[in-house]
Amino acid sequence: MKTAWTVDQIRRAEATIMGEPDPQTGVAPGDDGTLMRRAAAGLAAAVLRELRPASGRTVHLLVGPGNNGGDALWAGAFLRRCNVRVRAHLLTGRGHEAGLAALLRAGGTVTDVEGLHQPCDLVIDGLFGIGGRAGEPDRAIAEAIGDTPVVAVDVPSGLASDSCAPSGLRADLTVTFGGHKIAHLTQPDRCGPTELVEIGLDLDATGPPALRQWEAADVAAAWPVPTRHDHKYTRGVVGIDAGSAAYPGAARLALAGALNTGAGMIRHLGDADVSLLAEFPSVVLAEGRCQAFLAGSGWGDRDTRAARARLTEWTDTAPCVLDADALRPDLLDGLDLSDSLLTPHAGELARMLGVERSEVEAEPMDAARRAADRFGATILLKGGLQYVATPGETTVQMPVPGPAWTARAGSGDTLAGACAALLATGVDATLAAVLGASLQALTAADHPGPRPPERLAERFPDTLAALLAER
Numbered sequence: 125m126k127t128a129w130t131v132d133q134i135r136r137a138e139a140t141i142m143g144e145p146d147p148q149t150g151v152a153p154g155d156d157g158t159l160m161r162r163a164a165a166g167l168a169a170a171v172l173r174e175l176r177p178a179s180g181r182t183v184h185l186l187v188g189p190g191n192n193g194g195d196a197l198w199a200g201a202f203l204r205r206c207n208v209r210v211r212a213h214l215l216t217g218r219g220h221e222a223g224l225a226a227l228l229r230a231g232g233t234v235t236d237v238e239g240l241h242q243p244c245d246l247v248i249d250g251l252f253g254i255g256g257r258a259g260e261p262d263r264a265i266a267e268a269i270g271d272t273p274v275v276a277v278d279v280p281s282g283l284a285s286d287s288c289a290p291s292g293l294r295a296d297l298t299v300t301f302g303g304h305k306i307a308h309l310t311q312p313d314r315c316g317p318t319e320l321v322e323i324g325l326d327l328d329a330t331g332p333p334a335l336r337q338w339e340a341a342d343v344a345a346a347w348p349v350p351t352r353h354d355h356k357y358t359r360g361v362v363g364i365d366a367g368s369a370a371y372p373g374a375a376r377l378a379l380a381g382a383l384n385t386g387a388g389m390i391r392h393l394g395d396a397d398v399s400l401l402a403e404f405p406s407v408v409l410a411e412g413r414c415q416a417f418l419a420g421s422g423w424g425d426r427d428t429r430a431a432r433a434r435l436t437e438w439t440d441t442a443p444c445v446l447d448a449d450a451l452r453p454d455l456l457d458g459l460d461l462s463d464s465l466l467t468p469h470a471g472e473l474a475r476m477l478g479v480e481r482s483e484v485e486a487e488p489m490d491a492a493r494r495a496a497d498r499f500g501a502t503i504l505l506k507g508g509l510q511y512v513a514t515p516g517e518t519t520v521q522m523p524v525p526g527p528a529w530t531a532r533a534g535s536g537d538t539l540a541g542a543c544a545a546l547l548a549t550g551v552d553a554t555l556a557a558v559l560g561a562s563l564q565a566l567t568a569a570d571h572p573g574p575r576p577p578e579r580l581a582e583r584f585p586d587t588l589a590a591l592l593a594e595r
């Protein structure tokens with residue numbers, strides 16, 4: 125599990141070690157440079173690994189006016205001890221005083237933008253870190269970097285740490301300090317792999333993290349495996365109302381998702397063509413008790429009164445997964461959704477919130493959180509990176525990300541079925557969303573290529589078996 129923290133939390137954790145910074149100078153009373161040197165040592169070690177062999181190689185430092193530039197300068201001084209040639213470009217003509225003095229003492233040099241065009245093996249981006257504002261890099265600097273590998277200090281410059289929006293320089297590796305920032309998990313294409321250097325911050329004391337990214341081992345550990353004492357009813361019965369004359373396949377897809385995730389029993393309660401059940405002989409048509417329901421996938425333009433009656437009855441009875449055509453404010457308002465899961469994609473979430481899709485796409489984490497509070501329901505916002513927001517909870521969960529092969533019609537229906545099967549086992553809506561979305565993503569990673577969603581769902585059990593074998 126990777127956890128990410130806001131800039132405010134990082135600053136507060138720093139302040140408990142060094143004291144509150146003076147508002148005029150920005151200098152904290154207890155700042156003797158220890159944290160910066162720890163950070164810089166970790167940064168230099170990472171750069172040495174990238175350069176291997178390092179002796180005789182050349183590194184350019186892009187140095188901003190703040191502490192981020194200080195880290196780069198100190199790292200440059202450490203690199204000099206390993207016989208690395210270091211040239212620093214000071215963006216504003218000045219840089220962290222002690223760091224610059226250390227670099228010059230160690231034999232590093234200062235250069236202008238022209239000097240950055242001289243050949244070098246690696247660029248350290250220390251322009252701006254968590255104090256940086258979002259923005260595009262200076263053209264002259266971007267041109268000078270060209271194709272040279274970039275190691276970003278803390279966060280790539282121009283990428284806002286608390287945001288999901290892409291901007292700024294692109295890094296091949298980001299070395300961060302104390303704890304991951306939100307942008308590391310939401311902008312992997314900008315940050316590259318992220319290496320965490322411990323510098324002694326107690327981030328847990330600042331409250332819950334902003335974001336948690338699940339990994340395969342976490343999914344395995346949390347998976348609700350049936351025990352010897354279980355039977356089909358204790359494992360959970362799922363009632364599914366998916367599909368319509370216009371979208372008959374949605375029922376088949378949702379059933380495939382639920383069956384292959386391990387429901388104890390499935391009741392097909394929709395009005396879709398039952399001939400599809402020939403393929404799924406264990407699915408029953410009999411009405412009866414259910415531990416979870418799935419409604420909305422492939423409903424099309426179902427009559428509002430009928431849809432509302434179904435949702436009211438089901439949400440009053442058991443936890444529900446509400447998907448696709450059930451995700452309309454006029455259907456959802458007034459329902460008790462406290463133990464249910466809504467699974468919108470960005471367009472559906474925009475409709476639920478009455479905003480433009482672009483607004484959801486720009487800050488998906490915030491949009492998911494807002495929707496969770498607005499509807500009092502857990503939200504799984506689907507897409508390339510997915511966000512699970514729980515009403516009243518600060519931390520947003522990010523399921524394991526998967527390849528974009530999954531981005532096709534019908535994948536959402538199988539995912540909804542998978543989440544419903546998990547809800548029926550008794551796990552809460554947040555865990556059902558995280559586990560269902562992660563299983564789909566991990567399976568797609570195991571079977572890359574244009575595999576139709578119902579075929580991908582058939583591989584869920586293999587992926588799960590491999591995951592559980594590791595636990």
Ligand SMILES: NC(=O)C1=CN([C@@H]2O[C@H](COP(=O)(O)OP(=O)(O)OC[C@H]3O[C@@H](n4cnc5c(N)ncnc54)[C@H](OP(=O)(O)O)[C@@H]3O)[C@@H](O)[C@H]2O)[C@@H](O)CC1
Pocket residue numbers: 138155159160161163164188189190191192193195251252253254255256257258259277278279282301323
């Ligand atoms: N604190 C610690 O002990 C430790 C901190 N550590 C390191 O400190 C980093 C945070 O340092 P920081 O607070 O000095 O902020 P930093 O990211 O250097 O930027 C601030 C400067 O940039 C300027 N600026 C911003 N955006 C701009 C833009 N778009 N275009 C132009 N200018 C812009 C901004 O100007 P202003 O906004 O004030 O106008 C200000 O002058 C952190 O990421 C980590 O690397 C580690 O050493 C571990 C210990």
Ligand SMILES: Nc1ncnc2c1ncn2[C@@H]1O[C@H](COP(=O)(O)OP(=O)(O)O)[C@@H](O)[C@H]1O
Pocket residue numbers: 448468469506507508509510526527528529530531532533534535536537538539561564
């Ligand atoms: N870029 C992407 N990378 C990986 N998975 C994606 C990407 N975009 C969408 N997905 C997945 O594809 C599915 C799309 O769901 P949705 O748009 O609701 O499809 P439908 O309603 O047609 O079934 C979701 O399961 C989501 O997780």
